Amino acid sequence: MPAGPADRPVKFLFVTGGVTSSLGKGIVSASLGRLLEARGLQVTIQKFDPYINVDAGTMNPYEHGEVYVTDDGAETDLDLGHYERYLGVPMSQANNVTTGRVYSGVIAKERAGAYLGKTVQVVPHVIDEIKGWMRRLAETGDYDVIITEIGGTAGDIESLPYLEAIRQLVLEEGRANTALVHLTLVPYLAAAGELKTKPTQHSVKTLQSYGLQPDVLVARTEHPLPDDVRRKIGLFCNVEPEAVIESLDAESIYEVPLLLREQRLDEVVLRRLQLAAPLDVDPGPDLENWVAFLRGLKSPDEKVTVALVGKYVEHQDAYKSISESFLLAGAHRGVQVEVRSVLSDDLTDENVAERLDGVSGVLVAPGFGDRGVDGKIEAVRWAREGGVPFLGICLGMQVATIEFARNVCGLEGAHSTEFEPDAPFPVISMMAEQKTVTDKGGTMRLGAYTCALAPGSLAAEVYGGTETVRERHRHRYEVNNDLRYRLREGGLVFSGMNPDRDLVEIIELPRPAQGDGQAEGPTHPWFVGVQFHPEYRTTVRAPHPLFASFVGAAADYARAAGQLGEPQAPSRTRRVRRATARVLSDG
Structure with a gap:
């Protein structure tokens, strides 16, 4: 079992998505990483992309957005840019792995005779290759927490090997050293005037059919989640109500860490990973520099x-x-x-x-x-x-x-x-x-x-x-x-x-x-x-x-x-205004 800087087991935190793509898994991963880092933990984030390209380097920007490049020359998904901007920690070849890269590694080993004449299959060989990449950063001894974002959504054919790899790694590393955050959509039907939880329930049931149980649900929504809706989601998805976190649209992606902190997402995760300090001595995350940055962003x-x-x-x-x-x-x-x-x-x-x-x-x-x-x-x-x-x-x-x-x-x-x-x-x-x-x-x-x-x-x-x-x-x-x-x-x-x-x-x-x-x-x-x-x-x-x-x-x-203009007044939702205004005023 890999150990981190404090000579304790490295914690693996997985982030998956459901219902639809483009819900913001990368921003949630980066924001959660920033909150954990603000508590003194050494954190890095890796992204597993299910496409068969070996890397993002040959993709047209219209197809996949920008190609982000690391110090060691990896051409990666743009989410790694968010990871570096939020954490300030350099990414590497090991921080972005694609299905193409996984299969290239398996095929290279087969050609070299590494499998001793066995029939090469998805299970165990492809899954073992994925788990090897998941552990690669943990084995450096540089990190307390490895956040792993899985591209795509639960139920996608191309994502199944990654979900199976997570299931196996949870068993091998132990429940105390692993946690699963699942990001879903809770849509609002204007005609009915209701928030609908059924898509989230179905997405979680899909994960459960693969042997995975989310520990935290982050619900992307355009309207605040009432307590009764949180309880309903928790009840039918087998998650504690306090682990149901709403993720409202924000004026700036840099507000997201504060919004998640307000709902104590970092505390939920730390307790689940047995990293939490006693409540009477827990100082909370040190976000002073982040708040100072937001003040500059909000008040030009x-x-x-x-x-x-x-x-x-x-x-x-x-x-x-x-x-x-x-x-x-x-x-x-x-x-x-x-x-x-x-x-x-x-x-x-x-x-x-x-x-x-x-x-x-x-x-x-x-x-x-x-x-x-x-x-x-x-x-x-x-x-x-x-x-x-x-x-x-x-x-x-x-x-x-x-x-x-x-x-x-x-x-x-x-x-x-x-x-x-x-x-x-x-x-x-x-x-x-x-x-x-x-x-x-x-x-x-x-x-x-x-x-x-x-x-x-x-x-x-x-x-x-x-x-x-x-x-x-x-x-x-x-x-x-x-x-x-x-x-x-x-x-x-x-x-x-x-x-x-x-x-x-x-x-x-x-x-x-x-x-x-x-x-x-x-x-x-x-x-x-x-x-x-x-x-x-x-x-x-x-x-x-x-x-x-x-x-x-x-x-x-x-x-x-004479071209200087007046800054545009921000247009925030009520929920975002309440959270950020309080943090920016109170520090």
């Missing part, structure tokens, strides 16, 4: 509008980490950041000024493929020529390099070989080691790499004067070193470099006050492009410095241009 002093230019802006989760980075950076600066989504496909030199009118900052998003690239280049030009704060991420940095090469250096036809293989000036080209790669999955430059910062640069200032940083990557193309000198002669500053490979990590333009002594070329108050993905390192505790600085620059620009 001013509003600033920034443009997010990308090809997937029509999908709300395609740039989830970027959107959350704006939100968190704004909260810490007392600024409400209004993000204007701009579809890059529609931008042209004729309409770019109209589409971006009134914004105080422009972020050009990452992506793949040539759709919308011309529009991104126009957005870069507009921001550069207008002195509007600019941040380019990954492809956003690459198109900024292309725009500079064309319009400042005069390199007509400059482009990336990703879009124009025979470009006369391939200022962006495929990395050397990528040229022989044919497989698409997991073959890019992935994970954290070192970036050395140029002393005196804006990048070094943003990072607080440090000499090196480590940031996460996901790309195949880079600034072409053969043409780098032409760009430098034009005035482009390479302020961040990978010291091991001499690859460009950060570009920027000189600031007006630093124009003397710089190469001839344009200056700009805040113009930065990064090959890496800073959005993956933003947490509630610590927004990424690039986003914090960018939001500050956008606010300064808006103030000078």
